[in-house]
Amino acid sequence: MSATAKRPLIMGLCGAQGSGKSTLSDSLAARLRVTGVRAAVLSLDDLYLTKAARQRLARDIHPLLAIRGVPGTHDVALGLSVLDNVARPGPTVLPRFDKSVDDRDAVGVIVDGPVDLLLLEGWCVGAVPQDNAALHHPVNELERVQDPDGRWRRYVNGRLAGDYQRLFARLDGLILLAAPDFAVVRDWRCQQEETLRARLRATGNPADQTMTDRQVAAFVQFYERLTRHILAEMPGRADLVLRLDAGRQVVED
Template sequence: MTRSAERVAGAVRHWLAQPREGALTLGLCGSQGSGKSTLAEALKSALEAEGRRVAVLSLDDLYLGRNARAQLARSIHPLFATRGVPGTHDTACGVALLDAVRAGNAVTLPRFDKGRDEPAPEGEAVPAGLDLLLFEGWCVGARPQDAEALAVPVNALERDEDPEGVWRGQVNALLGGSYADLFARIDRLVLLAAPGFEVVRGWRGQQEDALRARVTRGKSTQVMDDAALDRFVQHYERLTRHILAEMPGRADLVLHLAADRSLID
């Protein structure tokens, strides 16, 4: 395991040893490209090797499909057509899943097909009696900003496409509503803290390069060019910056990352 995975695994073993009812739900928060999905899989493998029953749920797997997001775009704001921000997930499904896991029930975890931009027709069956659910995502555990912080756009996307602040205001309201309800079910929260938002564009670009390589090998998926990627990451900028400023003071464990994603002591 990497040093980051070893650090989190040690904390998880300690948390699992403490008295609790039902499975432990661990939130893993990190910006795009920070390595949270890779970390979750490494933790799953390591803890399963020790006899623990572990499953992984990504916030991405709760995405609404294109038609549902198109309805949000028509009724609230056009920017909700793009998946990613709060408002584009099925939080009710997430609440039901986390409650079922806590109760010790068998569940089917949803999966989202990003190539089709739709929920996958079949999920992953998870047996009853999990010890640990790893719930990972770019804004897992995020809290809303103060209302006055929404007044000034943080980038060109907000300035030009959300000049009245309707989109970012709705995102913020949802963080204090249905997303707060979902995130309240997290027992422990780990933050993979990027050195700053300025590295996220590069990290996300590396992910897109990997997708492009899959296309070259004949895999079917959607790949963004540089201009599309520049616009896309702006959807995430406000909340990513807020998370990096606010979450370290309350997360149960913070891993400070360098620009190459290595762990900073």
């Protein structure tokens, strides 16, 4: 970054799958733009590694890494590059990931810099690793059956302890949308898939690119360990905690 570049304010927004963080981020950025603030949104989901890259991880490290989601399946260097680039004058390409085909969009979205505010939103934005002792016991069937020796979860935790912390260290503030418990995440994620199906049908694309409720139930197990850890640990240090009910409404503590 050049010495004359203006550093944008970088705010993190963490929330479980389906909690409404993307909607909130986009709405907030739009309102700020109306007031003259140059605001942009970067989703952690849009930093997912390509399908080919995840397949290489699955072959070389652990088969579960073929599935997007956990730390270790994102391109953190790309995220850091975006944070640097939006501070400079001129266009920056924000990456986009197409979940309907499970791969990165080749085009992305262009924003003109420098921006004043970047919202970094994602299900594990700002998360910290677990103690090694916490990794010994599986939290669900996925871990019991497909990661019996804990190799996958140790890799995930190790990556979270490494380059992800460099990314999260760039945050100037952290907001947590706190789900009432992990049990609601499956329902929220199913609702997301139904919304995606409706959008695909409206554009003439096949809706079978989305997940069934049964597939969602299996998929959210990839997120369970770290989501539970976030809900237990992050409220004590986040700058703002918005506690949600099952309908995603903010409730009083």
